[in-house]
Amino acid sequence: MKTSEFIERFNELDTPYGETHYEISATKEESFAHGVVINVFKNKKFEITAARLPERVNAWDFYGGTPFSPEMLELMAELAKTPPEEREEQPKYVILNGLPHHGTCYYFLIDVINGRLLPRNLDEVGRSRPEDFGNYDKKHLDRCKKALTPELAAAVDIMKVTFERAVELTEKSKHDDLD
Known part of the structure; x- marks a missing residue:
């Protein structure tokens, strides 16, 4: 699975009804160890980093006990199982x-x-x-x-x-x- 595909699908799962209590967004992290980071926003303000998958790692780091749906966890597992060199689109x-x-x-x-x-x-x-x-x-x-x-x-x-x-x-x- 490509990182861009994960981000798109994850964000679709997060907002099935248009607006959620927590706005969880997955982004390509540029400043910290490269990889994917999932941040939680409440009322459009940053609250906590919920999870991070560093660039060359196959296991997520979880922080703060943020709840994820089973579908989100399955998607996160799918990205983690993807070999790191296959996650990124090569320019x-x-x-x-x-x-x-x-x-x-x-x-x-x-x-x-x-x-x-x-x-x-x-x-x-x-x-x-x-x-x-x-x-x-x-x-x-x-x-x-x-x-x-x-x-x-x-x-x-x-x-x-x-x-x-x-x-x-x-x-x-x-x-x-x-x-």
Whole structure:
């Protein structure tokens, strides 16, 4: 189970009738040991952290005796059983070759055989298949960068953006002629 799926399903269970006595929300914790945290709010004010599943752990820590429904506990168990590396969606990266212009995205592919960057462009990114757009997940990108010189690998780190950001920039550039 992906963390984002857990958060969405957990919050749906928490508010089956539109409003609950306790507003329990699951969020991706960024500041404390990374993972998922469930905070309890009463009257829209933070009251207590009820549970936390640290990033690379398969057991929840519970605090304060907050009651959870059986469905919530089942969902929490399902997330805990999921191997940590499968909980997170792996972001995809695109190596931009300049800003998109008039709806065309200019990007690079890494030629691992010859250790160079190959320029490409793609029109209407939003309708393309991601594999046609030179997407790299972090592990694949790191492996491909090993074929490059250290300077070129560093340049790739500067030029990479998430696939979503590349799509956003390309969509925005469709209206370049209106400026």
